[in-house]
Amino acid sequence: MESLTNKKCVPCSIGAPTLEPEEIKKYFKSLKGGWKVIDNKKIEKTYKFKDFKEALDFTNKVGKLAEKEGHHPNIHLSWGKVVIEVWTHKIGGLHKNDFILAAKIDEIES
Numbered sequence: 001m002e003s004l005t006n007k008k009c010v011p012c013s014i015g016a017p018t019l020e021p022e023e024i025k026k027y028f029k030s031l032k033g034g035w036k037v038i039d040n041k042k043i044e045k046t047y048k049f050k051d052f053k054e055a056l057d058f059t060n061k062v063g064k065l066a067e068k069e070g071h072h073p074n075i076h077l078s079w080g081k082v083v084i085e086v087w088t089h090k091i092g093g094l095h096k097n098d099f100i101l102a103a104k105i106d107e108i109e110s
């Protein structure tokens with residue numbers, strides 16, 4: 001499968017189907033390590049940093065990426081740590097967009 005980082009998030013409409021478990025497995029395999037699938041409804045990863053400022057810088061870069069992609073994670077910022085959760089709120093589950101965004105977050109140089 002072509003790298004997810006070469007793809008762009010596309011607007012998805014209400015009522016679009018969520019990914020089936022087999023599809024989730026397929027896209028999950030192409031992500032870097034550290035991601036977890038939660039109840040086949042969302043994906044989550046914890047990033048560690050040396051202090052609050054580095055965690056905040058990373059958070060801001062994720063925010064900029066999300067705005068560019070038009071697809072947004074939940075971001076939990078604390079001292080030395082950022083927890084990223086990704087799912088498609090509009091459909092209440094996972095969409096290919098979530099894996100594209102996750103792959104691009106992993107490309108961010110902290």
Ligand SMILES: C[C@H](O)[C@H](O)[C@H]1CNC2=NC(N)=NC(=O)C2=N1
Nearest residue numbers: 070071072073087088089090091
């Ligand atoms: C209008 C706007 O494009 C939509 O609400 C987008 C924004 N970013 C989004 N991000 C995520 N994760 N899920 C959505 O359903 C979603 N919808």
